[in-house]
Amino acid sequence: MRTVTFADPKVVDLLNERYVVVWNNHSQDRTAKGPQPVYTREEMAAYPEGGGGTNLYTMITSPDGVVLNVLTGFWSAGTLLDELEFCRGLTPENRATSQAARRTALRQEAAKLQTDFPEEARKRPKESATVRRMAALQLLAGCHEQNILATVQAIDEYLVSISERSRARMFV
Amino acid sequence: MLLALLLLIAPPDDGVPELVRQLGHDDAVMRAAAVEKLLGRGRAIVPELESALVGQSDLEVRARISMLLRQLTQVRWLTDVHTARQRAAKEKKPLLVFSTLGPLDGFV
8 A cells, every 4th residue: 555555646645735644553563674575566556456454454533533434455546535535524423324325325336337337247356347346346335334333432442453353363 | 225125025035946945054944944835835846856856966955855855745654643643633634544564664
């Protein structure tokens, strides 16, 4: 995300102007120092939206630190910008209703793609950008489903729970 | 006399070349003010800063221009959640927290 989504000029400008942005390492025992894999532009562009699951969390909070929106996985600049637009006007009070409406809209968009492109919809994800987009929309709707179910929390508590889940997964 | 008066009351030249020149000012307050003014201009001044970097021989000014270019073209990440929360509350801005398995400088 750092070198693709968070390097997009529109994302950079929006975040620098309107947000306070912080990078959190939720696995302090993994420093990830040393040689890193190098991906080509094509490989990075081919990475599926929603991929990476709970290794990647993008969270938006209110100025006083109440979690309003959580996305898990990799998301493109376009999707992230849509989500940041969705977050404008989101408050702890209207959060559940807004998240439910967003989930419904995303599922309707996926269903429309399936209706509009029936031939494409029968293909495998790696063969069709439409199928990949449908999958991404469903995964994104899933994030909003989780957001509806989650109780409103302060970001500090939420980060502790992410860290604990991450540690638990390491020892399974 | 009139010309001198006009020069005194005229607004300071805040063009990018002048602000870049002030990045090498002897007074640290002037240097910091120039940095803030240039940052305030946003991404639009990146080409001018890149040109200024090419012709710049003063190493300190070069370093400041490079820092400005990074700040204008990259997300200004904080790496401490507590500090970020305080800043978000003070500036009344929403907070974006990106959390993953590793530090900012450990990932591509």
